[in-house]
Amino acid sequence: MIVPAAHRRLRGAVAVLASLGAAIALSACSQSDASQRSAGKGLIEVGSRQDAPADYRPRLLTDGQLGFTDLRGDVVVVNFWASWCAPCREEQPDLNQVHAAYADRGVSFLGVAIKDNHSNAESYVAELGVPYDSLVDADGSYGASFGEVGPSALPATILVDHEGRVAARIFGRTTAEELSSLLDRLLAEQPAAG
Incomplete structure (x- = not known):
C-alpha cells in the first residue's frame, strides 16, 4: 500500500x-543539429545539385495534384511545417510576405504539413492565411524524398532551381530577408536552353 x-x-x-x-x-x-543549420544557409553549387523528386505527385489540400514537372522553369520554395510546431507558425508571416513579393517573378510555393492530419493542416492554412498550395505528408515520405527533412527538422525550407534541382536547404526558421536573398540569387541564374 x-x-x-x-x-x-x-x-x-x-x-x-x-x-x-x-x-x-x-x-x-x-532543434536541428548545428551542422544542418550551417549547411542550409547558402546556395548549393550548381554542379553539386540533386534533382528534386519530379515523379512524386502528392494530393493537395484542395484535392488537386502537383509535381515538380508541372513547375519546371520556375524557382520553387517548398516549406515543410506542422500545425503543432511553434517556430513554423512564427515564420509563416515571412513566407506569406515573400510569396506576395515573388508570385509574379517566376517563383512558386508549396507548403507541406509533415506528420500532421488533414483537418489540422486546413486549420493552420486558414488561420495563418497561407496563400499557396499545401499538402499533408502524414507518413513523412514526401519529406524523406528530399533527404533529411522530417519532424525533428521543422521548419525546413527547400529551394528548387529552374532546372528542378535542390538548390538550397534551410533548417530552422527562415526570415523574409534570408529567403529573398536566396531567391534573388536563384532568379539571377539563367535556366538552360531547351
Whole structure:
C-alpha cells in the first residue's frame, strides 16, 4: 500500500517527467543539429545539385495534384511545417510576405504539413492565411524524398532551381530577408536552353 505522502511524490515525479517529455518533443521541431543549420544557409553549387523528386505527385489540400514537372522553369520554395510546431507558425508571416513579393517573378510555393492530419493542416492554412498550395505528408515520405527533412527538422525550407534541382536547404526558421536573398540569387541564374 502506498502512503498518501509517497503517492503525492510519485504523482509529482510522473508529472515532471511527462512535462519534460512534452517539452523535448515540442522543441524537436525547432532543434536541428548545428551542422544542418550551417549547411542550409547558402546556395548549393550548381554542379553539386540533386534533382528534386519530379515523379512524386502528392494530393493537395484542395484535392488537386502537383509535381515538380508541372513547375519546371520556375524557382520553387517548398516549406515543410506542422500545425503543432511553434517556430513554423512564427515564420509563416515571412513566407506569406515573400510569396506576395515573388508570385509574379517566376517563383512558386508549396507548403507541406509533415506528420500532421488533414483537418489540422486546413486549420493552420486558414488561420495563418497561407496563400499557396499545401499538402499533408502524414507518413513523412514526401519529406524523406528530399533527404533529411522530417519532424525533428521543422521548419525546413527547400529551394528548387529552374532546372528542378535542390538548390538550397534551410533548417530552422527562415526570415523574409534570408529567403529573398536566396531567391534573388536563384532568379539571377539563367535556366538552360531547351
